[in-house]
Amino acid sequence: MVLRLVEEAGPPIVVLVVLIAFWEWACHAFGIKTYVLPAPSSILGAFIKGSNTLLYHAGITAFEAMAGFVIGSALGALIGTAFAYSRFLARGFLPYIIAANTIPVVAIAPIIIIWFGHGIGSKIAVTAFLSFFPLALNMMKGLQSYDRVVMDVFHIAAATPTQAFFKMRLPSALPYVFVGLKLNVTFSVIGAIVAEFVQADRGLGFVIMTSYRSMAMPRLWAAMLLSALMGIVFFLIVAALERVFVPWHASMDPGR
Amino acid sequence: MAEPALRDTAMPAVDVRNLSLVYRSRDRAVNALSNVDLQVERGSFVSLIGPSGCGKSTLLRVLGDLLAPTSGTVLLDGRAPRAERLDRRIGFVFQDPALPEWRTILANVALPLELRGTPRADREAQARELIDLVGLTGFEGAYPRQLSGGMRQRAAIARALSTKPRLLLLDEPFGALDQITRDRLNLELMHIHEVTRVTVVLVTHSIREAVLLSDRIVVMTPRPGRISRILEDRLPRPRRLQTRDLPDYEDLVRLGNSALERGYAHV
Numbered sequence: 001m002v003l004r005l006v007e008e009a010g011p012p013i014v015v016l017v018v019l020i021a022f023w024e025w026a027c028h029a030f031g032i033k034t035y036v037l038p039a040p041s042s043i044l045g046a047f048i049k050g051s052n053t054l055l056y057h058a059g060i061t062a063f064e065a066m067a068g069f070v071i072g073s074a075l076g077a078l079i080g081t082a083f084a085y086s087r088f089l090a091r092g093f094l095p096y097i098i099a100a101n102t103i104p105v106v107a108i109a110p111i112i113i114i115w116f117g118h119g120i121g122s123k124i125a126v127t128a129f130l131s132f133f134p135l136a137l138n139m140m141k142g143l144q145s146y147d148r149v150v151m152d153v154f155h156i157a158a159a160t161p162t163q164a165f166f167k168m169r170l171p172s173a174l175p176y177v178f179v180g181l182k183l184n185v186t187f188s189v190i191g192a193i194v195a196e197f198v199q200a201d202r203g204l205g206f207v208i209m210t211s212y213r214s215m216a217m218p219r220l221w222a223a224m225l226l227s228a229l230m231g232i233v234f235f236l237i238v239a240a241l242e243r244v245f246v247p248w249h250a251s252m253d254p255g256r
Numbered sequence: 257m258a259e260p261a262l263r264d265t266a267m268p269a270v271d272v273r274n275l276s277l278v279y280r281s282r283d284r285a286v287n288a289l290s291n292v293d294l295q296v297e298r299g300s301f302v303s304l305i306g307p308s309g310c311g312k313s314t315l316l317r318v319l320g321d322l323l324a325p326t327s328g329t330v331l332l333d334g335r336a337p338r339a340e341r342l343d344r345r346i347g348f349v350f351q352d353p354a355l356p357e358w359r360t361i362l363a364n365v366a367l368p369l370e371l372r373g374t375p376r377a378d379r380e381a382q383a384r385e386l387i388d389l390v391g392l393t394g395f396e397g398a399y400p401r402q403l404s405g406g407m408r409q410r411a412a413i414a415r416a417l418s419t420k421p422r423l424l425l426l427d428e429p430f431g432a433l434d435q436i437t438r439d440r441l442n443l444e445l446m447h448i449h450e451v452t453r454v455t456v457v458l459v460t461h462s463i464r465e466a467v468l469l470s471d472r473i474v475v476m477t478p479r480p481g482r483i484s485r486i487l488e489d490r491l492p493r494p495r496r497l498q499t500r501d502l503p504d505y506e507d508l509v510r511l512g513n514s515a516l517e518r519g520y521a522h523v
């Protein structure tokens with residue numbers, strides 16, 4: 001277990017350390033201007049200096065992203081389930097949902113902000129909008145992907161539709177559900193930050209905008225890296241949940 | 257053959273009369289079964305054999321209430337297949353073991369009992385007995401993918417037996433297995449039939465398998481699917497693999513093959 005962890009985490013950590021060292025060295029060796037590319041040390045400096053406010057803003061963004069992720073995923077799961085059970089609903093709504101999905105989030109964010117106000121609620125709404133489609137589509141596909149012979153087995157055993165859903169179709173759908181959740185969790189951080197770009201007085205998106213206007217590039221970089229870190233942590237949490245809930249899935253097989 | 261007392265008093269376990277089934281799709285209709293009549297005595301072992309596409313699976317699915325006939329009647333112990341299915345008196349084994357991969361062997365075998373609402377302790381005790389009957393003791397906690405194809409099919413058989421069905425339907429259950437595994441599972445099936453006295457309808461491609469196991473062999477022909485011949489198989493019971501060394505065994509195999517060939521002539 002520990003050995004596997006070292007094996008898996010080792011190479012990326014080595015690469016990271018080497019990369020940061022090179023970056024630091026290059027900034028000094030070539031005299032790169034701070035506003036073009038701040039050295040890691042000056043980014044770290046900006047982070048330490050403003051850590052209290054940066055972490056406060058990161059907390060706001062994390063909350064928006066998580067709340068939007070949960071609401072969007074829940075809606076996506078419900079709608080996806082309805083589509084899996086009703087061909088009419090799926091055929092009627094899917095074309096429009098796919099069309100809506102192609103709208104760039106920066107275009108829809110101002111509208112959502114008008115509807116949901118200037119507070120945190122509208123940022124959550126933008127995030128939910130963004131993290132709705134992947135789960136709706138994957139939920140539908142997952143619920144339809146069950147083994148037909150297993151369904152016959154349930155039929156012969158006189159299973160009720162509810163039993164068939166919870167004991168067969170939902171477990172069969174879980175690998176798909178996690179594909180959707182992993183997409184959502186990445187989109188959720190993007191959604192929150194884009195919404196903050198459009199209008200906000202707090203959050204990492206707000207920090208990035210204000211730092212840009214005042215050319216405080218190390219602070220901008222610190223905020224940017226924090227948002228990246230947030231996305232990675234969220235992703236790892238979902239990946240860990242997948243290992244708990246879908247341990248049988250082939251892609252998880254350690255003997256692969 | 258079943259005990260004379262049973263044979264004389266009991267109504268047939270399976271009573272199919274004038275059964276026809278047409279698959280209709282947008283542009284064509286397939287006469288999968290046409291005017292099929294079949295009676296199966298309670299406790300007996302009947303095999304369905306015939307070239308692929310002659311409607312064996314269709315017939316079995318009608319018996320298991322997975323398909324409704326286009327016309328004709330089907331009675332299982334005098335009742336509609338639906339009633340028998342809802343009472344969980346039908347066991348069905350498919351060529352694919354169809355064991356949900358997230359369930360252990362124990363949970364897979366206990367699944368029909370779980371769906372019926374049997375308390376956990378009860379259903380697990382019953383499942384353990386069946387796991388023992390099919391020779392999978394020690395693999396209760398294993399997941400399907402950790403088992404060989406033959407072992408998975410044993411688990412599927414145990415699951416089909418879990419609700420103590422009166423009728424066991426098997427659709428080419430050993431079709432995907434190698435010959436040695438097949439022989440062993442044939443032995444197990446004979447044993448299960450002897451122990452439980454469940455009525456068995458087995459679909460197979462192998463005339464040798466059919467002759468070894470059956471009381472009667474139903475030969476079918478395709479397009480439209482119908483019964484062309486029924487062979488009585490009175491080889492002594494209990495059957496063993498050595499039964500295949502009897503001269504009567506080879507005679508029956510020859511008879512079966514020629515019946516099959518006449519069937520192919522219709523293709």
Ligand SMILES: Nc1ncnc2c1ncn2[C@@H]1O[C@H](COP(=O)(O)OP(=O)(O)O)[C@@H](O)[C@H]1O
Pocket residue numbers: 279280281286287288306307308309310311312313314315481
């Ligand atoms: N769902 C279906 N729709 C249309 N035709 C079918 C369907 N299932 C089977 N058939 C056709 O019905 C005939 C009998 O099929 P089947 O019962 O599966 O035969 P067997 O099991 O003897 O190979 C075949 O011609 C097959 O193509």
Ligand SMILES: [Mg+2]
Pocket residue numbers: 312313314
């Ligand atoms: Mg078939």
